[in-house]
Amino acid sequence: MDNKMSVPSTLSLCMIVRDEEKVLERCLQSVYDLVDEIIIVDTGSTDRTKQIAKKFTDSLYHFQWIDDFAAARNYSFAQSTKDYILWLDADDVLLEPDRLAFQELRTLLDGTIDRVTMPYHLTTDLNGNVGYSLRRNRIVRRNAGFQWFGRVHEYLEVSGNAIDSDVAITHKSEKSPSSRNLMIYRTMQKNQEPFTPRDTLYFANELMYNGQKENAIIEFEKFLSSQRGWKEDNIIACLNIANCYKGRDDKKRLSSLFQTFEYDLPRAEACIEIGQYFIEQEELEKAIYWLELIFFTKKPETLGMLNQSAWTWAPLIQLTYCYDRIGQSEKAYEKHKQAKALVPDHPSVLLNEAYFLSHIERNPYQFD
Numbered sequence: 001m002d003n004k005m006s007v008p009s010t011l012s013l014c015m016i017v018r019d020e021e022k023v024l025e026r027c028l029q030s031v032y033d034l035v036d037e038i039i040i041v042d043t044g045s046t047d048r049t050k051q052i053a054k055k056f057t058d059s060l061y062h063f064q065w066i067d068d069f070a071a072a073r074n075y076s077f078a079q080s081t082k083d084y085i086l087w088l089d090a091d092d093v094l095l096e097p098d099r100l101a102f103q104e105l106r107t108l109l110d111g112t113i114d115r116v117t118m119p120y121h122l123t124t125d126l127n128g129n130v131g132y133s134l135r136r137n138r139i140v141r142r143n144a145g146f147q148w149f150g151r152v153h154e155y156l157e158v159s160g161n162a163i164d165s166d167v168a169i170t171h172k173s174e175k176s177p178s179s180r181n182l183m184i185y186r187t188m189q190k191n192q193e194p195f196t197p198r199d200t201l202y203f204a205n206e207l208m209y210n211g212q213k214e215n216a217i218i219e220f221e222k223f224l225s226s227q228r229g230w231k232e233d234n235i236i237a238c239l240n241i242a243n244c245y246k247g248r249d250d251k252k253r254l255s256s257l258f259q260t261f262e263y264d265l266p267r268a269e270a271c272i273e274i275g276q277y278f279i280e281q282e283e284l285e286k287a288i289y290w291l292e293l294i295f296f297t298k299k300p301e302t303l304g305m306l307n308q309s310a311w312t313w314a315p316l317i318q319l320t321y322c323y324d325r326i327g328q329s330e331k332a333y334e335k336h337k338q339a340k341a342l343v344p345d346h347p348s349v350l351l352n353e354a355y356f357l358s359h360i361e362r363n364p365y366q367f368d
Contacts, residue, residue: 232304
């Protein structure tokens with residue numbers, strides 16, 4: 001037997017943190033017994049973050065913050081001594097089913113694997129249903145020397161043999177949105193630092209998140225006009241332009257949604273918004289067309305962001321409304337039952353359930 005295959009690989013957890021006393025212990029509690037080493041790099045905490053970190057590791061380092069997330073990440077990686085590196089943020093967590101699956105995933109790290117992608121559940125509801133998700137390179141072979149790039153919204157540049165794992169990391173933020181990232185981009189602008197197309201996209205995102213929608217549209221358009229963007233980022237830019245135009249210019253909003261089709265086959269994220277547009281215009285037959293199209297569309301296999309609800313239960317709730325409004329009660333009830341099977345406790349599902357029950361009580365044969 002190959003000795004390299006018979007000796008289990010070791011694993012480091014590398015994190016950068018700052019003022020994370022509300023979430024750090026929750027994160028480390030979910031992963032400390034799954035790794036062989038924990039590296040925590042603090043970038044200037046003034047709360048109990050460092051004291052909490054010391055409960056789980058002696059490998060606590062300080063990094064002077066220089067408005068550069070990639071530099072801090074690379075410093076944390078440089079402190080690792082194990083075969084592989086797992087990275088997390090303080091508000092990430094491995095839920096129990098993923099903890100169990102992670103143990104099996106570790107057995108596949110045999111030295112021939114350079115990177116492992118894992119789903120990242122960005123949003124979940126109170127019942128654990130996943131909203132937005134994407135895939136990220138979460139585990140990398142240390143000796144491959146992969147590096148982080150980007151002052152903000154940093155990314156890990158990787159290559160080589162990969163495993164696409166189903167073990168998920170779940171994001172559970174406890175912080176309010178801040179303007180920190182936007183301020184870093186503004187400083188880059190002031191210092192006339194060059195922006196990559198990716199920087200331009202994420203700068204536009206930050207402008208949008210901070211309510212500066214007109215400026216955000218300018219930057220999104222600048223990103224698209226560069227024609228240097230990744231397909232998934234182009235689609236996100238179009239969707240975000242549509243979001244910026246919502247309630248301001250419906251014609252441009254709809255045009256931006258259709259623009260996503262220039263980059264790939266129709267996506268649920270665009271179709272559901274087109275459906276919503278036609279609902280607002282009370283053109284329900286058109287809304288039904290675009291909402292039903294989602295269920296004949298193949299979900300892409302991608303590292304890009306996906307709105308899982310748009311691919312599953314959300315259009316069913318909208319279709320329930322549309323079919324009921326045009327008098328097709330049986331179809332409406334069927335869509336409701338499908339939504340109920342997926343998200344039984346969703347407020348809209350509960351409201352529709354009460355609505356249909358009241359109708360069934362008055363006319364028990366209507367939905368046979």
